[in-house]
Amino acid sequence: CFRRKKCFLCNRKVLYWRSAFIITLLQLYLPNGYNNKHLRLFSSLMEATKKQVSLELFPWLVVHSDGSLERLGGTEVCPPGLDPETKVLSKDIIIDHKTGLSARIYRPDSIQPGQKLPLVLYFHGGAFLIASASFPNYHTSVNKLVGEANIIAVSVSYRLAPEHPLPTAYEDSWNALQEIKAGNEPWINDYADFERFFLVGDSAGANISHHLAFRAKQSNQTVKIKGIGMIHPYFWGTQPIGSEITDEARKQMVDGWWRFVSPSEKGSDDPWINPFADGSPDLEGLGCERVMITVAEKDILSERGKMYYERLVKSKWRGKAEIMETKEKDHVFHIFEPDCDEAMEIVRRLALFINQVDA
Numbered sequence: 001c002f003r004r005k006k007c008f009l010c011n012r013k014v015l016y017w018r019s020a021f022i023i024t025l026l027q028l029y030l031p032n033g034y035n036n037k038h039l040r041l042f043s044s045l046m047e048a049t050k051k052q053v054s055l056e057l058f059p060w061l062v063v064h065s066d067g068s069l070e071r072l073g074g075t076e077v078c079p080p081g082l083d084p085e086t087k088v089l090s091k092d093i094i095i096d097h098k099t100g101l102s103a104r105i106y107r108p109d110s111i112q113p114g115q116k117l118p119l120v121l122y123f124h125g126g127a128f129l130i131a132s133a134s135f136p137n138y139h140t141s142v143n144k145l146v147g148e149a150n151i152i153a154v155s156v157s158y159r160l161a162p163e164h165p166l167p168t169a170y171e172d173s174w175n176a177l178q179e180i181k182a183g184n185e186p187w188i189n190d191y192a193d194f195e196r197f198f199l200v201g202d203s204a205g206a207n208i209s210h211h212l213a214f215r216a217k218q219s220n221q222t223v224k225i226k227g228i229g230m231i232h233p234y235f236w237g238t239q240p241i242g243s244e245i246t247d248e249a250r251k252q253m254v255d256g257w258w259r260f261v262s263p264s265e266k267g268s269d270d271p272w273i274n275p276f277a278d279g280s281p282d283l284e285g286l287g288c289e290r291v292m293i294t295v296a297e298k299d300i301l302s303e304r305g306k307m308y309y310e311r312l313v314k315s316k317w318r319g320k321a322e323i324m325e326t327k328e329k330d331h332v333f334h335i336f337e338p339d340c341d342e343a344m345e346i347v348r349r350l351a352l353f354i355n356q357v358d359a
Contacts, residue, residue, distance in 0.1 A: 055260055060130045063260070069162065074130030078139040080104055086147030091187075092134070095179045099159065101172050103179075104133040105187050106146040106153040116193035118226075118354050120145070121177060122155040125203025125332055127234065128169050128261045132157040137335045144338060145200075149351035152192045153200075154180060158208070161261040166272060173208045174215060181223045198354055199228045199288070203301075203332055206233035210275060210286075217287025227290035227319075229350050232331050235304040237274040238267060242303030250300045275308060284316040291321045292353040294346055299331040324349055 055063040060073045080090040089109045095101040111117070122145075124131050124138045131138060133155035146153050158172035183189055199209040209228045216225055236254055244251045255268055264270050271280040291312060295305040302325070309323040326333070326342045334343035 055256060057127070057129060057257070060126075063162070071130075074126065074135060075132075076136055077132075077134045078136040080134075080139075082109055083143045083147075086143045088143045088146045090139070090143070093185060095156075095176055096172075099172070101159065101175060102133070102157045103176055104139070104142075104155045104157070105185065106142055106155070107187055107191055108146065108150055111191055115191070117191055118149065118151045118196035118198060119180070119188065119192040119194060120149075120151050120153040120198045120200050120229075120354065121180060122153050123158070123173060123199070123201035123205030123208040124155065125201070125205050125232070125234065125335070126160075127257045128161045128166060128204045129257070130160065137338070140338050141335055144344075144347050145350060148347050149354050151354060152188065154188070166262045169204070170208060170211055170272075173212055177212060177216065177223070194223060196226050196354070197223055198226055200231070200350065201229070202231035202335065203234045206230035207235060207273070210235075211272070213287040214281050214285060217285060225288040227292065227353065228286075228288050229353060230291065230293045230305070230308075231334070231346065231350075232294065232296055232299055232301060233305050233308060234301060235273060235275055235308060236268045236301070237277065237304070238269045241307065243300050244303065247300055254300065276311065282315065283312050286312070286317050286319070289319045289358075290353070290356070291319060292324070292350065293321070294324045294326065294349070296326045296329040296331060296333060298329060301331060322353070 051068070052065040053062055054065045055061075060071070062070045062072060064070075080092050082089050087109045088106050090104055090106045092102060092104050095103055107117070122133075122142055124133060124135065133139070133142075134157065138155065142153055142155050145151070154176065156173055156176045158169040158176075161169070179185075180188060199212055201207070201209040206229075209230060210233070213225055213228055216223070236258060240251060258268050258270075258273055262270055262272060266277070268274060269277040271277050274280065275283070291309075293305050293309045295302040306323065306325075309321055312321050324346070326346070329342055333340070334346050337343055
């Protein structure tokens with residue numbers, strides 16, 4: 001009944017089961033670290049196997065051949081408030097009541113009178129399919145960044161595919177930027193320094209940051225983007241490079257994600273996912289002054305992140321770029337292992353990047 005499967009996001013091996021009998025045993029013998037939430041997930045997985053599966057993004061989401069969708073994970077919610085570890089305060093806001101677009105705003109609990117802090121617009125990852133700003137792992141991650149960097153952060157809960165297919169996530173992110181610029185939020189008006197405005201995102205969120213910077217420049221935004229922090233950016237392409245050549249199984253998996261969220265004729269060479277495909281804007285026009293890219297050695301997306309950095313510095317873009325590689329780690333490990341030394345180093349480097357004083 002048991003077998004090992006890898007999480008489609010972080011590539012970690014997770015125990016998988018296919019028997020109702022196992023559910024009964026789990027109810028009797030689960031260790032204290034498990035609870036009813038886990039049992040519901042186990043039961044959902046068991047029920048999912050009764051139908052024919054057309055796409056499985058284990059352990060988060062299953063799509064059946066009849067078109068029905070089951071979200072098995074990534075829907076957990078952590079409430080806002082004061083984080084006792086980082087001393088960071090957070091609250092939720094609605095950006096668009098018609099669509100339900102929302103965000104979570106973070107600030108240090110203690111701010112000196114008249115003090116203005118860098119402002120970060122953050123976009124979570126999840127292949128455009130899972131998670132939100134209130135997902136516990138992302139709430140923890142942004143709390144740590146705000147505490148370390150001493151910033152104001154707005155983490156956006158853009159709507160997810162497949163219920164809201166692309167480009168919905170990009171439009172929601174753009175609308176979030178417009179809301180920030182509109183000046184309707186007191187925390188932003190009172191504490192944010194718009195001269196130090198950054199976009200930060202991991203995986204799909206890094207992809208969003210890339211496209212948002214181009215759109216902001218093309219629209220002559222009054223908000224100037226100082227820099228972009230791209231953590232394990234989700235870029236892809238039809239022609240394999242690096243480990244994509246040898247890891248055929250994982251390559252097919254990534255191909256499948258993109259076809260699912262954006263079933264266009266261009267496939268993985270759609271400019272949304274491939275910044276170097278036909279129709280993609282030239283990196284010379286990237287609308288910011290600085291870029292920081294982080295990659296993980298074991299991440300199949302790492303070569304794409306390195307390629308982005310190399311082409312950016314060789315282009316006619318006039319900004320400053322830096323890249324950081326984490327050895328022996330895989331995709332978005334910092335979200336699932338927030339207290340490991342390597343994750344804390346990413347937070348420290350991002351904090352330095354955001355607070356860097358221009359020469």
